[in-house]
Amino acid sequence: xxxxxxxxxxxxxxxxxxxxxxxxxxxxxxxxxxxxxxxxxxxxxxxxxxxxxxxxxxxxxxxxxxxxxxxxxxxxxxxxxxxxxxxxxxxxxxxxxxxxxxxxxxxxxxxxxxxxxxxxxxxxxxxxxxxxxxxxxxxxxxxxxxxxxxxxxxxxxxxxxxxxxxxxxxxxxxxxxxxxxxxxxxxxxxxxxxxxxxxxxxxxxxxxxxxxxxxxxxxxxxxxxxxxxxxxxxxxxxxxxxxxxxxxxxxxxxxxxxxxxxxxxxxxxxxxxxxxxxxxxxxxxxxxxxxxxxxxxxxxxxxxxxxxxxxxxxxxxxxxxxxxxxxxxxxxxxxxxxxxxxxxxxxxxxxxxxxxxxxxxx
Amino acid sequence: xxxxxxxxxxxxxxxxxxxxxxxxxxxxxxxxxxxxxxxxxxxxxxxxxxxxxxxxxxxxxxxxxxxxxxxxxxxxxxxxxxxxxxxxxxxxxxxxxxxxxxxxxxxxxxxxxxxxxxxxxxxxxxxxxxxxxxxxxxxxxxxxxxxxxxxxxxxxxxxxxxxxxxxxxxxxxxxxxxxxxxxxxxxxxxxxxxxxxxxxxxxxxxxxxxxxxxxxxxxxxxxxxxxxxxxxxxx
Numbered sequence: 001x002x003x004x005x006x007x008x009x010x011x012x013x014x015x016x017x018x019x020x021x022x023x024x025x026x027x028x029x030x031x032x033x034x035x036x037x038x039x040x041x042x043x044x045x046x047x048x049x050x051x052x053x054x055x056x057x058x059x060x061x062x063x064x065x066x067x068x069x070x071x072x073x074x075x076x077x078x079x080x081x082x083x084x085x086x087x088x089x090x091x092x093x094x095x096x097x098x099x100x101x102x103x104x105x106x107x108x109x110x111x112x113x114x115x116x117x118x119x120x121x122x123x124x125x126x127x128x129x130x131x132x133x134x135x136x137x138x139x140x141x142x143x144x145x146x147x148x149x150x151x152x153x154x155x156x157x158x159x160x161x162x163x164x165x166x167x168x169x170x171x172x173x174x175x176x177x178x179x180x181x182x183x184x185x186x187x188x189x190x191x192x193x194x195x196x197x198x199x200x201x202x203x204x205x206x207x208x209x210x211x212x213x214x215x216x217x218x219x220x221x222x223x224x225x226x227x228x229x230x231x232x233x234x235x236x237x238x239x240x241x242x243x244x245x246x247x248x249x250x251x252x253x254x255x256x257x258x259x260x261x262x263x264x265x266x267x268x269x270x271x272x273x274x275x276x277x278x279x280x281x282x283x284x285x286x287x288x289x290x291x292x293x294x295x296x297x298x299x300x301x302x303x304x305x306x307x308x309x310x311x312x313x314x315x316x317x318x319x320x321x322x323x324x325x326x327x328x329x330x331x332x333x334x335x336x337x338x339x340x341x342x343x344x345x346x347x348x349x350x351x352x353x354x355x356x357x358x359x360x361x362x
Numbered sequence: 363x364x365x366x367x368x369x370x371x372x373x374x375x376x377x378x379x380x381x382x383x384x385x386x387x388x389x390x391x392x393x394x395x396x397x398x399x400x401x402x403x404x405x406x407x408x409x410x411x412x413x414x415x416x417x418x419x420x421x422x423x424x425x426x427x428x429x430x431x432x433x434x435x436x437x438x439x440x441x442x443x444x445x446x447x448x449x450x451x452x453x454x455x456x457x458x459x460x461x462x463x464x465x466x467x468x469x470x471x472x473x474x475x476x477x478x479x480x481x482x483x484x485x486x487x488x489x490x491x492x493x494x495x496x497x498x499x500x501x502x503x504x505x506x507x508x509x510x511x512x513x514x515x516x517x518x519x520x521x522x523x524x525x526x527x528x529x530x531x532x533x534x535x536x537x538x539x540x541x542x543x544x545x546x547x548x549x550x551x552x553x554x555x556x557x558x559x560x561x562x563x564x565x566x567x568x569x570x571x572x573x574x575x576x577x578x579x580x581x582x583x584x585x586x587x588x589x590x591x592x593x594x595x596x597x
Contacts, residue, residue, distance in 0.1 A: 260449065
């Protein structure tokens, strides 16, 4: 006869600081060596960094000479130049307008990330928000001075290029991905040609082509705004990559899912919209977010056709003869801005993955 | 004689060079429960998958409930509305709850109001005895439970014909018996069922057996042992 065994606690402590240390940092001799190496590296790097960036830094200097006298970082440079970095060449007195526009854009993006907002009225919010952004940036009505978009710059411009780049390229990329898997040879060939052609060309050359070559092909007297041309180039470029990411997701969906949908009598749009794409897109959230992050950062390439995005306005801020030599501070500042946006995207994608997890798939 | 629900006339199909269905002739009457059996690769699955156009036949005629399957999408849609299907691998939609799996077809294909479709779906879940799982996702259920959901999903469109492609192929013996019992109950309620299996025990329980070997029907016969059961069921 079998005897009953009581439930016992595990032999070694599984929780507490000591167990945590042992499990995470000293689980094997190699890991112990790596841990100690890392600690040593941090000890070498961190103290001087903290000293430079915080302890000996100058936050309040009025002139660059005052700043240079100290041995630490000159954050006073940022205090002097942040408006140029953030808003580029936008008329100084009107810079509240791009600020509000950027806040509206960020607000709308954040709102779109909240599942509670995923309702038809979100589209209304976007229409209203975009009108507000356009009015603020261009002006010309409501007593706002007209500001040409060649003067736009800095963070609002980067946000506009990235937001529209991603928002328009995404549906376009979906269509391309579905087209590439189409059974109709003409559609399939067209999509393959487009994707391979665009992917085979660097974004820089597409931006050049859009700014230099495109006007040659347009009829006399007809011109497209430079900013719009750059925006179109970014959209066309991103769409090809999105299409390939989506295609990867589509290939991960078992044939049975298509057959299940077919057997219910769903039509093509219903099958794709309700069954295939929701699953395929869930699979590709990680590469898709990597791609979005890349698009966000790649907007900085518009500098080569003379558009003052965040990166270019930072460079311009460094050319002031009165404040030369603080490029480290400037680049740390602008990197921090990029990082905040990209890291938020990354964190959000993780949350989305967790939210959409519905047990193991079949 | 009443119009048969399925009428296959000289159906042929090739996979590349391979002649998988060779001149298939078969009629199924309304209210019948037949089993198509045969060895693996004999074409029996392909045959029933042709009936709702998951596979395309290249020669011959397939007429389901008076509508011929052609390349006309309207006919294909009409037939799929009348035909439910149960698969070996269930093919439930893992990102939708059990209830959503059941209501998707009725709401979007049959244009039923959501509340009505949900009420009906709950009835079908009770029919397959798992109403308490309605809010769960398929991945949280056992294989037998998933196949019950799949059967309920196929029934939710109130089809005139239920196709089952190895419905017990992925289940252990006990679950397989339960699922078979369920299908027999459903048949007794008036459904026409065409089932593919290579399990001889299950085949023996059918009203009529169709043997397929090398893409040809070699034998259509009543399963003798079942005679008594059938008369008892229909009594």
